[in-house]
Each structure stands twice: as structure tokens, then as C-alpha cells.
Amino acid sequence: MPLATPDVRRHNLGLVLGRVLEGAGEARADIAGATGLSRGAVTSLVAELIDAGLVEESDVVAPAGMGRPRTTLTLAAAAPCVLIALLDADHATAVAGTLAGEELARTSRSHGRPMGDPAAIVGVLADALDDVAGRMAAAGRRIADVCVVVWAPVGGTPVRVLADTDLAWGEVDLLGLLRARSTALAAFERAGGEPRLVSDAEVAALAEHAAVGGATLLYLKADSGIGGAVVLAAGDDSGARVLLPAALGHLPVVPDGVRCACGQCGCLVTVAGPDVLLARSGLGALAADEGLTVALEAFVTQVRTGDEPAASVWRGAAREIARTLQIVALTVAPDVIVLGGFVAALAADVDEMFRAIQPRIAHAPVLPVAPVLGSTLGADAALWGAQRDARLRLLADPLAI
Numbered sequence: 001m002p003l004a005t006p007d008v009r010r011h012n013l014g015l016v017l018g019r020v021l022e023g024a025g026e027a028r029a030d031i032a033g034a035t036g037l038s039r040g041a042v043t044s045l046v047a048e049l050i051d052a053g054l055v056e057e058s059d060v061v062a063p064a065g066m067g068r069p070r071t072t073l074t075l076a077a078a079a080p081c082v083l084i085a086l087l088d089a090d091h092a093t094a095v096a097g098t099l100a101g102e103e104l105a106r107t108s109r110s111h112g113r114p115m116g117d118p119a120a121i122v123g124v125l126a127d128a129l130d131d132v133a134g135r136m137a138a139a140g141r142r143i144a145d146v147c148v149v150v151w152a153p154v155g156g157t158p159v160r161v162l163a164d165t166d167l168a169w170g171e172v173d174l175l176g177l178l179r180a181r182s183t184a185l186a187a188f189e190r191a192g193g194e195p196r197l198v199s200d201a202e203v204a205a206l207a208e209h210a211a212v213g214g215a216t217l218l219y220l221k222a223d224s225g226i227g228g229a230v231v232l233a234a235g236d237d238s239g240a241r242v243l244l245p246a247a248l249g250h251l252p253v254v255p256d257g258v259r260c261a262c263g264q265c266g267c268l269v270t271v272a273g274p275d276v277l278l279a280r281s282g283l284g285a286l287a288a289d290e291g292l293t294v295a296l297e298a299f300v301t302q303v304r305t306g307d308e309p310a311a312s313v314w315r316g317a318a319r320e321i322a323r324t325l326q327i328v329a330l331t332v333a334p335d336v337i338v339l340g341g342f343v344a345a346l347a348a349d350v351d352e353m354f355r356a357i358q359p360r361i362a363h364a365p366v367l368p369v370a371p372v373l374g375s376t377l378g379a380d381a382a383l384w385g386a387q388r389d390a391r392l393r394l395l396a397d398p399l400a401i
């Protein structure tokens with residue numbers, strides 16, 4: 001077998017480009033040291049990446065009177081970029097970023113939440129996408145990847161939104177509708193690109209896993225509904241991970257509870273879903289007038305200051321969230337549990353309840369008890385996760401970027 005098959009070469013190109021993206025001005029020798037590749041191999045791989053317009057050499061830096069000058073490598077100034085579009089309950093947002101994760105352009109527009117009208121919202125999302133794509137074209141940057149993130153479950157072939165309760169959508173072919181409205185998306189597809197459609201909880205979980213570390217992460221996100229995912233490290237140095245989508249909002253945690261829209265009784269969303277908590281706290285009208293984000297911020301503030309009924313409503317919900325986490329934690333034994341969305345700010349309450357209900361045998365927990373942490377990434381977790389996911393996929397075959 002030849003020493004450097006095309007597969008091995010692709011892998012090594014990804015390793016080298018990954019070091020350039022992660023590193024702060026690495027020289028060829030640094031990359032050889034970090035990757036275990038020979039200096040000659042690194043030199044040849046870097047030459048390919050420079051030819052492809054992905055990497056460039058910086059000016060030679062000679063430290064004052066010390067050592068030999070170094071030539072460091074950075075991502076090329078006009079390297080292709082990644083485009084992420086995010087559709088949430090209130091806004092359509094488009095963000096362009098470099099392969100290294102640096103944000104280049106962003107636009108966010110309120111879509112006014114026209115219930116049950118996908119075409120109206122797709123128009124706003126398409127405008128946001130085309131605006132950011134236009135700025136990238138003006139800067140001479142090609143688009144390497146497009147990912148559309150929704151606050152809803154996705155599935156099917158071709159992939160589509162399965163149902164979005166925030167927007168009163170049933171099954172919607174969002175990419176198909178977007179293709180017809182966005183010139184940037186249509187052009188990306190004509191050039192052979194394959195846009196992706198993903199659920200926010202999945203990509204946000206990837207970002208949390210990268211931020212928090214640990215082998216196994218359990219992620220629960222409550223923003224409009226409740227979703228989640230389990231992330232497992234791949235066990236090698238590829239940075240890859242295994243993502244298991246988890247419909248945490250529909251775990252039936254309340255015996256004989258009220259019927260859920262999904263057909264079961266006592267799902268977590270029926271007792272801890274954001275709309276339920278807002279209605280019970282008298283904040284339903286604020287949500288209708290100012291949007292879900294504003295209403296949930298008011299809810300968190302009231303809980304923190306001990307205002308009733310929000311404080312009692314939250315205590316009940318936190319107990320059910322803790323019970324749900326317990327069921328999953330006893331199944332997958334996570335090293336860490338991260339809460340995203342509005343519950344991030346209230347994670348300490350859930351952590352306390354989660355600890356209090358752990359099963360014990362002879363005073364010892366049945367399994368090591370994972371800490372429950374609030375996300376520190378905020379509303380951008382899904383955007384960063386989508387960006388990171390795009391980068392990992394592009395690094396698998398750098399010359400195809």
C-alpha cells in the first residue's frame with residue numbers, strides 16, 4: 001500500500017489546517033511537533049493549502065536579537081466563509097464567520113411571528129441570508145458551507161422541519177422554500193453546495209461540549225419548547241463527537257399527567273415548558289406583546305427576586321426538570337450536565353434539586369453525580385455550534401472547501 005493514500009493525505013491536510021485554525025501563528029515546525037508529521041510532509045501539505053487559498057504565510061518575525069526569524073501560518077484573509085441562518089421564535093438571524101470561528105458579518109431581523117405562515121417568515125430569513133452573503137461577496141469571500149438552524153425538530157429525506165409549535169407550523173420544507181426566495185442559497189446549491197438544516201439543541205450541545213469539556217455531556221435547552229442532546233467524545237484526537245438527539249421535553253415524567261400535543265400524558269413540557277410557566281406566572285400577555293425572549297427574561301428576574309407566583313411556579317418546574325435529568329443521567333452517566341436557554345440562569349436551583357433526589361445505596365450514590373451547570377455561551381450557543389460543526393466537516397476534506 002502506498003504511504004500516502006488520498007484518504008491519508010486528506011486527513012493530514014485537515015490536521016495541518018486544524019492546527020493553523022486553532023493556533024496563534026504557528027510555524028511549520030510547531031505543526032510538525034504537534035501533529036507528529038515530518039517537517040517535509042508539513043511543508044508539502046502547507047504548500048497545497050496555500051495554493052488552495054486557505055492558508056497564508058505571515059511576515060517573517062525576527063524576535064529582537066534572538067533566534068532565527070520565523071514564518072508563521074494563518075488562515076488566508078480571503079478564505080471561504082461559513083454562513084449560518086438561525087430562525088427562532090422572534091427573529092431571523094444570519095451570521096457569516098471564518099473557518100476559525102471569527103464573526104465577519106451579522107444581521108438579525110424580527111419576523112413578527114406570523115403564526116402558521118411559513119412563507120412570510122422565509123421571506124425575512126432569505127433577506128437576512130442574502131444581506132450577509134452579499135457582504136461576503138463584496139469582500140471577495142466564497143461561501144464554503146450554509147447551515148440553517150431552527151428551534152424545532154427536523155428529519156426526513158430531504159430534511160425538513162417536522163413541526164414548530166412556536167410558529168404553528170406542521171411539516172415544512174424550509175430549505176425548499178428558502179431556495180426559492182434566497183438568491184445566495186440558490187447560487188450556493190448551483191455551485192454544488194449542500195445546505196444543511198439542523199435543530200438548535202443539537203448544534204448548541206456541540207458548542208457546550210467544546211466549551212465545557214468532559215467525555216459525555218447531557219444538554220437540556222428550554223427556550224420555547226424543551227429539547228436536548230447527549231454528546232459523546234469520539235475517543236481519538238480528531239475532535240469528532242457522537243451526537244444523540246434527545247427529545248427531553250417529551251419524556252413522560254408525570255404519572256397520569258395532562259395530555260401533551262404529542263399524544264402522551266405528563267410530558268416534561270406540560271409542566272415545565274416555557275409557555276406553561278409564563279401563563280402560570282401571569283406573563284402570557286407580555287409574551288404575546290413583546291415576544292418570548294422578553295417574557296422569559298422577566299420570568300427569570302421575578303424568580304430571582306422571589307416574586308410570586310413566578311418563584312413557586314419555577315420551584316415546581318425545577319423539580320420536574322431535575323427528575324427528567326435524573327432519568328437520563330442514570331441511563332447515560334454524563335460527566336457534566338449543561339442547561340441552556342432561559343434555564344441557564346437558574347441552573348443552581350436545578351443542581352440542588354438534582355443532588356437531593358439522587359438514588360443511594362448504603363448512603364453512596366448509585367452513580368457519580370454530575371454537576372448541573374448553566375450555559376455560559378448564551379443565545380449564541382447554537383450559532384457557535386453550527387459554525388464548529390461546519391468546520392469539523394470541512395476539515396475532513398480541506399481541498400473541497
Ligand SMILES: [Zn+2]
Pocket residue numbers: 249250251260261262263264267269
Ligand atoms: Zn409530549
